[in-house]
Amino acid sequence: MIEKDNFQAGIEAQLHQWHAQIESASQTIADLKEKAEKLELDAKRDFLSHIEELESKIAITKVKIDEGQEHLDSIKAAGEEAWGEIKTGSQQAWGDLAQGLNEAWDTMKTSVDQASLKIKDIISKK
DSSP, X not given: OHHHHHHHHHHHHHHHHHHHHHHHHHHHHHHHHHHHTTSOHHHHHHHHHHHHHHHHHHXXXXXXXXXXXXXXXXXXXXXXXXXXXXXXXXXXXXXHHHHHHXXXXXXXXXXXXXXXXXXXXXXXXX
8 A cells, every 4th residue: 555655645746746847837938928919919829829839739738737636646545455456557647757757847938938038138238
């Protein structure tokens, strides 16, 4: 039972971290939108288009986080006997999901950081 509890706690901690990262990225995107409103029309259109792509990536990441939550819920629902049967598959599935989410997060964070730097550069040149 301790192994199952530890596994669940690890998943819960990771989900909490991902939710915090999504909140932070969403706030950064909201800030970028506000700054984009100060740009000239062509630049504004370009950045708003880029921001829409970032929002799409966040939406996809949220779906993956929801999949992680569903996985956690199924583990919690499994009794001790069932846990023994699904343990290896659950650990592998979680590892795959976590790796995919971490890679998606890294790509999204890089995109957000690049957009933020570009928009700050344009605004500072005004």
